[in-house]
Amino acid sequence: MGMPEAEEPVMGRKATAPDFDSQHFKRALSQFATGVTVITTRAAGHPYANGAPFIGITASSFNSVSLDPPLVLWSMAHRANSLPMFRDGSHYIINVLSASQLDLCQRFATLKGDRFSGVDYRLSATGLPILGSALAWFECHNRSRYDEGDHVIFVGEVERCGILDEGGEPLVFQGAQFSTLCPLDPTDR
Template sequence: MGMPEAQPRIASVAAAPDFDAQHFRRALSQFATGVTVITTRASAQSVTAGAPPFIGITASSFNSVSLDPPLVLWSMATRANSLPMFRDGTHYIINVLSASQLELCLRFATLKGDRFAGVDYRLSSTGLPILSNALAWFECHNRSRYDEGDHVIFVGEVERCGVPEIGDGPLVFQGGEFSTTVPLEP
């Protein structure tokens, strides 16, 4: 019988990264994600005359957390101008975009001003916009918020959700490009 192998020492804090931010971003970009637009109510002071009282942002940081209770999560940069409205609001809608909604993705990611101008939507039971033709939507109570690094992680408790009868494939972001999925044969 030999000597037992020494167990690796587990550090109580993370070691400094051995990479730069650009390398980290490139590595993260290899993970394909779906694309969402998250909508909520705008603060009264941010609404311009004649514009709907809503804000929306494009986010690819969406994931399921739990089936019981039904929980999902997403994150937002701490430098985002709309962070206070999402942090302080009681509800938001997560709209999962279809491949045919690339224009909406770009609009809610980059457009300044009224992002809802000309956009088809209906109101949820909490009075928030559900985008027409989204592959799925989740109406969430703003359950928890966690400050982590340069982002805030939002955990939403899903109160209602919907999936349309007909839809095209999902909008996917990977490697800095938009695409969609194609089923693989086994």
């Protein structure tokens, strides 16, 4: 006997209301392990920046989209004070954090004022901060933005990228905790 045939999708059909609350949804989402990034851009001219030249935010909503052209995506809440700087800017840098950079993750998630004060970084070709010791970085043209739900989805076209020469363990977020990876031996089944 075969599997029952799936219902054909109906174009234009709306989704039914969720059968769960937002806390249950958050708990379910937290089971998906993600890497952690700090996304940086220029802040000049925006009142939220308090005179700082750059702004950076911690984000775990990073993903690849396409190899040709090279595209990545990430998202930011509509209520975020720094949204106008990312929405209006032409470029941003996505810095993939290592396990040794938990302090930077927390700094860019919570610190008010100049988050770059005392932070090791260098400037990219477009003059944006690339964090020292980031496992990888992607310099992106701000290709497109999509308003979906309570977030904006940013699609960046990668113009340059780099990898930390000496490698390192990634910073991972899962189940409301930070950790790193332990490689599994595929022969241990």
